[in-house]
Amino acid sequence: MNPRRSKYLAVMIGIAFLSSPLILLTSSPSASASPVVVEEFMGDVPISNLTFVDDRVNRTLAVELPRGATILNASLVLEGLPGLLPRSYQLDFVNGALGKDVWAYSEADQGIHPPSVDPLKSGWNGANKKEYMSLAKNDQLYWQTVTSTKQVPPYDWPMQLFHFNPGFSNASSLFISWIGHGFNRMNATNPGHAELWLYNHTGTKWEEVANYSSRLASDFELNHTAMAPTPFISSNGSVDAIVVGAHSDTLQGRIGDGELYTEYIEIVLGYDPVIQYPYDITLEIGDTNVTTHYDYLEDELVIDDTQDLKGAIQAVIDGEHVFPGNLIIPFNFSVGNSTMGGLQVRDLVIEYEPVVNLPPVWMGPAEVETLEDEMWTDVMDLSAAFPDDHNTGALSFQVVTVSDPANLSARIGWDGTNRSLEVQGAPDFFGEATLRIMATDMFGASGNSTDITVRVLQTADTPRL
DSSP states (O other), X not given: OOTTHHHHHHHHHHHHHTTSOOOEESOOOOSSOOOEEEOSBTTTBSOEEEEESSOSEEEXXXXXXXXXXXXXXXXXXXXXXXXXXXXXXXXXXXTSOBTTTEEEEEEEESSOOSOOOOTTSOOOEEOOXXXXXXXXXXXXXXXXXXXXXXXXXSOOEEEEEEEEOOSOOOEEEEEEEEEEEEEOXXXXXXXXXXXXXXXXXXXXXXXXXXXXXXXXXXXXXXEEEEESSOTXXXXXXXXXXXXXXXXXXXXXXXXXXXXXXXXXXXXXXXXXXXXXXXXXXXXXXXXXXXXXXXXXXXXXXXXXXXXXXXXXXXXXXXXXXXXXXXXXEEEEEEOSSXXXXXXXXXXXEEEEEOOOOOOOOOOOOSEEEEETTOOSEEEEEHHHXXXXXXXXXOOEEEEEEESXXXXXXXXXXXXXXXXXXXXXXXXXXXXXXXXEEEEEOTTSOEEEOOOEEEEEEOOOOOOOO
């Protein structure tokens, strides 16, 4: 007999038995499971306030559900949370028009320190175009004011006056920053010196708000911050500043000029923040866009079966293999633009039915054949013989009993793809024996076969002399 004939015969016999399967169970799980309700996101989070200040997408929320679960109901609530967007206006010699938004004047003389000049009627020298351009960037190009040296007090002082007119008067804060340095090489103690003064529009006087003294001639920053109401902002919103450099001086009969170098100056005016809510809110679960709210969300939005939240969660579960363990399902929320507004996610309810697992079902043949004195023979594809509800192709198998182990051996074979039943008769044995196989799925549920008759067919012996 052809040694492969027994395998094909076994398959034909198996087909005959498919019409009347017999199932033997070693465990009997319930046919249904009680529903389970999840009311929190992973990490025991019932309510989460999501932010979108730095990123349009927030991926911090997820749920953990068993593989193979059936989602019965799902819903949650979204609520837009207001946030305050700070607003500010920067005015410098880059974005301000000279003579309209910004002005710059200089003077170097005796009797002008401390400052007492009227900022709008100073009569000082206006900056020319080249000097104006040197103020436009922090680029190592300076607007320079130098004294005509006086050998005895009162000394000459170099000063620069700056007038800023932003065009609005409702500023809530003021920040002014100056970068540069003052210098007099004849000052042996602190040759580097500068002062920042702001005009008090209520008291009509100048007030020193910052200064530095140093042995170095390198650039320093002088700055000041004031919150409204502040007298340093006029009724029409303008701001006036004077920067004072090192005065002229002498050292051992040597005369030194007072010098002032301005690299850059700006003001930043803050004004009332605006309320922001999140806009164009999208919820994605897996590959499903559950919803997009094309507007500002200023109240509550319920996400449920209307948007098929249940179906989106189920699609993720159905796309994964079923075996013991849980799936982590991210809930990705995004907005149209980064915003100071927030999104509250709450009232999560996911009702599911855990996976119902049944033992492997015996659907194999009642009889198989092999030949006398044949080597190990594959007589049955066990994956086909034991279909399973979830783990077909991933079952483990065991030969449970062999009625005549002295004359028949059986084992589980593996060809790299499928597991099979392999049998081999003892030398010169022919006849019948029975065996049983047990299949176990990944949940630990087992199913046994019926008695399988193995026929070892006699073959003619080789003639001997």
